[in-house]
Amino acid sequence: MKPRELLEIMQSLSIKSLALTDINNTSSGLEFVRLAPSYKIKPVLGIDFRNGVAQNFVALAKNNKGYQELNDYLSHHLQNKEPIPSHAPDFANAYVVYPFTKAPEQLRSHEFVGLSMQQIPLLRLSKWLNRLSQ
Numbered sequence: 001m002k003p004r005e006l007l008e009i010m011q012s013l014s015i016k017s018l019a020l021t022d023i024n025n026t027s028s029g030l031e032f033v034r035l036a037p038s039y040k041i042k043p044v045l046g047i048d049f050r051n052g053v054a055q056n057f058v059a060l061a062k063n064n065k066g067y068q069e070l071n072d073y074l075s076h077h078l079q080n081k082e083p084i085p086s087h088a089p090d091f092a093n094a095y096v097v098y099p100f101t102k103a104p105e106q107l108r109s110h111e112f113v114g115l116s117m118q119q120i121p122l123l124r125l126s127k128w129l130n131r132l133s134q
Contacts, residue, residue, distance in 0.1 A: 003032040007039040019044040021058050024078065026071055046094075047074055049084045057088050058097045058114070066093030100126075 010018050018041050020032045029045045036043035046060035047070050061067035069091050077084055087104055088096040096111045098104065103113040115123065
């Protein structure tokens with residue numbers, strides 16, 4: 001889907017902020033950032049880091065430095081044909097969201113766990129339930 005189409009749909013849903021996280025790619029980022037204000041949407045850029053179809057984590061840039069950090073990290077792995085590690089480095093200017101089933105035991109201050117609607121029932125049986133009440 002093109003950024004313009006995505007923004008049109010999100011505007012019709014009254015979305016105020018939207019993250020664009022292409023898989024191992026940032027080619028739509030510039031167009032997305034340029035167009036988003038005309039739809040009254042705050043753009044957030046990130047990358048969905050994967051090895052093949054297996055998602056390792058999603059990283060969201062806090063600012064321009066963060067976006068550069070994410071691009072440098074992705075470029076290094078793609079240029080050197082290295083797999084993306086299952087855990088993110090300690091990004092200084094980006095948030096990291098791990099899939100519920102792949103989250104590390106200890107999260108750093110910029111790391112979070114993502115949960116789909118289908119996984120909510122699994123939360124009761126997970127290690128994360130006690131942490132949520134703290």
